[in-house]
Amino acid sequence: MHKYKEAILYIIFIIIGFAYSIMTIRPAIIKVIDIEKGISEKSVQVADLERKRETLKAAEMEKNTFSDQVKNIYKSEASGADAESSFTVVFDDVINMAKYNGIKIYSIEYVYNPPEDEFIKSAADKINVCSLNMQIIADYSDLESFLKELYKYPYLININKIELTPYPKNKKILMSILQLKLYSFK
Numbered sequence: 001m002h003k004y005k006e007a008i009l010y011i012i013f014i015i016i017g018f019a020y021s022i023m024t025i026r027p028a029i030i031k032v033i034d035i036e037k038g039i040s041e042k043s044v045q046v047a048d049l050e051r052k053r054e055t056l057k058a059a060e061m062e063k064n065t066f067s068d069q070v071k072n073i074y075k076s077e078a079s080g081a082d083a084e085s086s087f088t089v090v091f092d093d094v095i096n097m098a099k100y101n102g103i104k105i106y107s108i109e110y111v112y113n114p115p116e117d118e119f120i121k122s123a124a125d126k127i128n129v130c131s132l133n134m135q136i137i138a139d140y141s142d143l144e145s146f147l148k149e150l151y152k153y154p155y156l157i158n159i160n161k162i163e164l165t166p167y168p169k170n171k172k173i174l175m176s177i178l179q180l181k182l183y184s185f186k
Contacts, residue, residue: 073127074155074184084112086184087130090155094132094180097149102142106135106175119183131160132180139172156183 074090098105111131113120119127138146143164150157161179166172 072155074182084110086128086186087182090157090182090184091132093153094150094157094182097153098134098136098146101146101149102138103146104137106137108135109133117181126186128184128186130182130184132182134178134180136176136178137167138174138176140174143174143176150180157181158183 074087095105109132111133113129114131115121117129117131119129136143147159150159158181159178160181161177163177165175167175
């Protein structure tokens with residue numbers, strides 16, 4: 001009987017030890033589970049904030065890209081110059097760009113301050129506008145490089161219309177009509 005009492009006492013001590021360890025470990029386990037839930041919630045929040053940051057970064061890049069594309073309007077150094085003389089530098093630059101890129105200019109027509117232009121309608125007292133109608137002869141690559149040069153030009157030049165007609169005898173050569181609008185401050 002004494003043997004059984006010792007075995008029963010050992011079993012009771014083991015059960016009490018097991019119950020005690022469960023009682024002391026249980027809050028730690030609950031704490032670990034709560035921490036794990038908190039981590040998963042914070043992970044979702046971090047992912048949302050990361051998406052918002054990427055969206056804001058893309059919007060900022062788009063804003064910077066747009067602001068880089070905004071060009072200045074040319075201001076002649078001679079104050080009080082008439083419409084024709086306020087464009088002389090820009091005319092020279094456009095003609096030199098054309099010559100540099102191998103473009104042959106057939107004809108040029110200048111129309112100063114056309115009444116249908118939006119700048120003239122809203123700010124005729126501050127801005128001069130010149131509609132430059134050019135008939136040019138060039139091949140495809142020369143015309144492409146000329147248009148790229150116009151795009152890179154630091155002052156505002158609008159390309160309003162381009163009509164391309166291949167030369168009947170040689171399809172690699174284009175006879176083009178190019179309508180540009182040049183702007184300058186008075």
